Amino acid sequence: MTRLRDPYSLFGLRNYPMNIALKSEDFLARLASGLDARGLVTDPADMAPHLVDWRGLFRGEALAVVRPRTAQEVAGVVAACAQAGVGIVPQGGNTSLAGGSVPAGEGPQIVLSLSRLNAIRTVDKVGMLIEVEAGCVLQTAQQAAAAAGRLLPVSLGAEGTAEIGGIISTNAGGINVLRYGMTRQLVLGLEVVLPDGTLINGLRHLRKDNAGYDWKQVFIGSEGTLGLVTAAVLRLVPAPRHKVTALLAVPSPEAALSLLARAQEEIGDQVSAFELICGLSFDLLARNCDLKAPLAAAPWVVLMQADSCLSGIEEAMESVLAGALEAGEATDGVVAASETQARQLWALREHITEAEQREGPSVKHDVSVPIADMPAFLAEAEAEVARALPGCRANMFGHLGDGNIHFNVLIADGTDKAAVNRTVHDVVAKYAGSISAEHGIGRYRAPELAHYKPQAELALMRRLKGALDPQGLMNRGKVLG
Ligand SMILES: Cc1cc2nc3c(=O)[nH]c(=O)nc-3n(C[C@H](O)[C@H](O)[C@H](O)COP(=O)(O)OP(=O)(O)OC[C@H]3O[C@@H](n4cnc5c(N)ncnc54)[C@H](O)[C@@H]3O)c2cc1C
Known part of the structure; x- marks a missing residue:
């Protein structure tokens, strides 16, 4: 643990009065005194x-956007805010899709941008880790890992x-969770600044560390409400040299789950992505983005990828496809014959959000349920939307292999969005799911969250926060x- 000897003195705030609302100019001037010329942004544009x-x-x-260059400067800014009672938005x-990264709530606040702390400190090929x-x-961290023949497996749009x-x-999360897990599974060490300005260095390059509480877990996924992450050590994996991508028409989500089981039995844990997409998504892609799947029309489509360091993965995928067609789990299928074709298949998945936006207003949900319950959940939630929200349509696509679906509702003008959320999330709750998967x-x-999370868990979260x-x-x- 590293405690700044005197974080307040860095910013000349030793005796700074608490009434920041009346003294914001003084406060900002003192913040500026601990930063370089680009460190404090107050120009409205x-x-x-x-x-x-x-x-x-x-x-x-x-009050300002503050852009420190080092963890010590971050700690100094945070200590200054703590002394003055100014809120901090990390x-x-x-790119938050939950409105997490812009100011909300009461009282004076600063935005604390971490963007200038951007060094890659170590890429350890043998230890298979990156400190950053x-x-x-x-993407920059992914490229540094790739240059060392390693993969940083978090990947998202x-x-x-x-x-x-x-x-x-x-x-x-993203597209590789099925094989490599969420970001949490990749974090080996963290450096954080606590809300009082204490800087804690937990940047260990260890695979095994059971010496005391694994406190870093508290900060992972806490959305900047408990402290600031200033650096991390992340696990890398061998970069796969062979990749195979397939698109399959399937008759139902049940058939898609059977196909997933088949693929995992035959290809093992090298199945890295398994996405389910409903027929409506393809109507939207054709109408609004001029994109068409190279398949016969189907109620559901699966986009599947497998990666391996060893050759033979292509043959294994073809065998899965043949078995699935014979068993009726799939009615049509294509395997990408080149990297370009693979990118074209992924482009279908990646353009759904854009196609949906061009179609008109929608209310988005990013939910998870136990994987085996996904077919029943989809059927019930879609039926509930049709019953409770006349004129609305469910557009469903996402990471079936992770039990995570984007259950977006295309709404008619004037639809009460809160009612749409409640309709979908009530079904999620019935299946003991989560209202936020990723x-x-x-x-x-x-x-x-206040409505659906059990009171005891909310109380525990408040105790941690406090x-x-x-x-x-x-x-x-x-x-x-
Ligand atoms: C096109 C698109 C596709 C996306 N796809 C996915 C996806 O597949 N899977 C997925 O999980 N997400 C996805 N997202 C959401 C988003 O990209 C992720 O949540 C991402 O992790 C946010 O990173 P960011 O640096 O932009 O964080 P920000 O948006 O700046 O912040 C996100 C939250 O983290 C906090 N925060 C940021 N930095 C720090 C820090 N250093 N210390 C403490 N708190 C901090 C913020 O206060 C905020 O609460 C997508 C977003 C877009 C726009």
């Missing part, structure tokens, strides 16, 4: 992109913008509201 979320649904206000790439600062863009600190703080709670889902952030400075209005 320069601040603007940091105050609105990716989807343009949430806007907030801040921000990485600002929080502001490093995910926002990887060109999302940063390591944001990825860890949201416990991001994207987190942020501001967007905070009221739903222990680490007694002043309630970190990311006000998010997660616990």
Whole structure:
């Protein structure tokens, strides 16, 4: 543990008065004194992109956007905020889909951007790990791993913008969870700044460490409400040299699950992605993005990928396909014959959100249920939407292999969005599922969390929050509201 000897003195705040609302100019001047010329942004035009979320649904206000360069500077800024009672909104790439990274809630706040802490400190090929600062863009870290013949297996649509600190703080998922797990499974060590400005260095390069509480888990997925991640050690895996991607028409989600079981029996844990997409998604892709699947029309489609260091994966996939066609689990299928064709198949999956947006308004849900219950859940939730929300249509696609589906409802003008959430989430609750599989709670889902999370668990979360952030400075209005 490293405790800054005197974080307040870095910012000249030793005797700073608590009434920040009346003294914001003094407060900012003192923050600036501990940072370089680019460290404090107060110009409204320069601040603007940091105050609105990716989807343009949430806007907030801040005294400043603060951009430190080192963990010590982060600790100094946080200590200064703690002394002055100023709230802190941690921000990485600002790609949150839950409104988590822009200010909400009461009282003066700053946005603390980690983007300038972006060094890759170590790529250890033998130890299979990477040590990287929080502001490093995910794609940059992936490329550094690839240059060493290793794979950093977190992969998602926002990887060109999302940063390591944001990825860890949201416990991001993405397309490789089936094989490699969520981000949590990849974190070996963390460096964090607590809400009082204490800097804690837990950047161990160890695979095994049972010496005391595994405290880093508390910060992974806590969405910036308990502290700031300033650097991390992440596990790498061998980079697969062979990859095979297939698209299959399937008659039902039940058939898709049988196909998944078949693929896992024959190919083993090298199945890295197993996505289920409903027929409506393909109607939207054809109508709004001019994209067509190279398959006969089907009620459901599976996009499957397997990766391996060994050759033979292509033959194994073809054998799975043949077996699935014979068993009636699939009615049609194609295997990509080149990297270009594989990219074309993935483009179908990646354009669904855009096709949906062009179609009109929708209410999005990122939910999970036990994998085996997914067919029953989909049928019941779709029927419930048709019954309770006339004129609305369910567009369902996502990571079936992880029990995670994007259950988006295309709505008619004037539809009550809260009623749509309640309709879908009530069915999720019935199946003992989660109202947020990957994207987190942020501001967007905070009221739903308060409604669906059992009271005892909410009370435990509040106790954790109270222990680490007694002043309630970190990311006000998010997660616990
Ligand atoms: C096109 C697109 C596709 C996406 N696909 C996926 C997907 O497949 N799977 C998935 O899980 N998510 C996905 N997301 C959501 C988003 O990309 C992830 O949540 C990502 O992890 C956020 O990273 P970020 O750096 O942009 O964080 P931000 O959006 O800046 O912040 C996210 C949250 O983390 C907090 N935070 C950020 N940095 C820190 C830090 N250093 N310390 C403490 N708290 C911090 C913020 O306060 C906020 O609560 C997608 C988003 C988009 C726009």
